[in-house]
């Protein structure tokens with residue numbers, strides 16, 4: 001059955017105490033909104049509509065950054081969740097199949113759960129996602145008999161008896177598109193908040209002789225972010241899940257609780273991740289690669305058999321081919337390292353191409369920035385860059401070439417050449433002994449006063 005998504009993201013999020021719209025706050029390196037979009041993406045939705053309001057321009061940009069085919073609509077005034085869904089109706093007028101409503105501030109709903117809701121649609125016209133709350137607080141309560149949902153009561157409107165119910169509304173709801181918008185059009189605002197509640201849908205469906213049902217998920221999936229503390233809770237929950245998934249997928253994590261993944265991190269089977277490794281967005285680590293302790297990676301690709309760290313930083317555009325070795329205190333940015341390149345120690349490689357099996361000595365720096373513009377360094381294959389070489393870009397070093405330690409390379413080095421760019425050494429026999437004697441005499445004179 002085809003499905004479209006409506007993601008509600010118009011609310012201000014006052015309790016975040018922030019200038020940033022709530023759904024743009026990050027968990028695992030990505031906006032909350034992207035998490036909701038990712039969960040829904042697994043259903044291969046026909047159309048995705050994000051309802052924006054507060055910070056509409058920024059939320060629209062973030063929507064398109066994740067999915068350029070997504071649609072957005074502005075809900076100028078936030079008159080309730082049903083009112084928000086109604087804004088999407090014109091964009092889904094000709095949609096076939098189901099609509100699932102998600103919240104942009106609820107990042108942990110799993111794709112499998114949404115699939116279970118879709119499956120339950122075979123038995124019910126309207127399906128609501130519920131959970132048993134440890135502390136039901138102000139959540140809407142589900143009045144249910146088994147899988148059958150009688151109605152949803154908002155906390156503000158609930159009786160004491162209803163408030164005692166611990167089965168709560170996550171907010172996620174699924175129905176046939178046409179029925180969904182029909183029912184939403186029927187919702188009134190005669191309630192304690194004077195808002196149009198999406199939670200009226202089950203009762204409205206039942207009044208038409210249709211059935212409503214509930215699918216229950218783990219409470220951890222329904223965590224909604226309203227405060228910074230809940231943002232931190234969501235981060236923690238995401239990481240716990242991501243670590244478990246990595247282990248399940250055959251990744252070795254030496255100290256799982258110290259590794260932080262991003263929403264889109266991909267780590268292959270039999271890769272090893274040491275303690276205290278942090279993944280920013282856009283990282284792929286292939287099978288069998290090893291990331292040692294205390295590395296920070298973002299926007300990079302680490303191929304099979306490569307080793308990174310300890311204490312290395314891979315920044316966006318770092319491409320490590322097979323069997324590359326990047327050692328301690330090395331930073332790589334926007335650079336392609338071909339097969340078998342070794343960069344062992346204390347080095348900055350930025351805006352560079354390095355040919356296969358080239359060795360970069362300790363302390364090498366690609367001087368890529370002239371204060372105004374960035375320039376590229378190109379090094380061929382099987383080259384040897386001596387320790388402490390400064391490569392002043394733009395500059396090219398040919399295949400099988402060498403640079404002498406301590407050189408400042410400002411001119412291109414042809415293939416197979418040795419380039420030396422440093423002051424010539426002077427050696428004065430016996431002069432050290434004379435100098436020591438003189439310095440000690442000065443010190444002794446000072447001590448006498």
Ligand code: UD1
Nearest residue numbers: 008009010011078079080081084103139140169170171197
């Ligand atoms: C809602 C549910 C409640 C449920 C809870 C789960 C209703 C009436 N209540 O309550 O049963 O237990 O979520 O977290 O649906 N939004 C808009 N436009 C609006 C109003 C809301 O886009 O006009 C968005 C918000 O930005 C948010 C989501 O919808 O992402 C939920 O709205 P919120 O006001 O937080 O609803 P709750 O009162 O928490």
Ligand code: CA
Nearest residue numbers: 105224225226
């Ligand atoms: Ca809420």
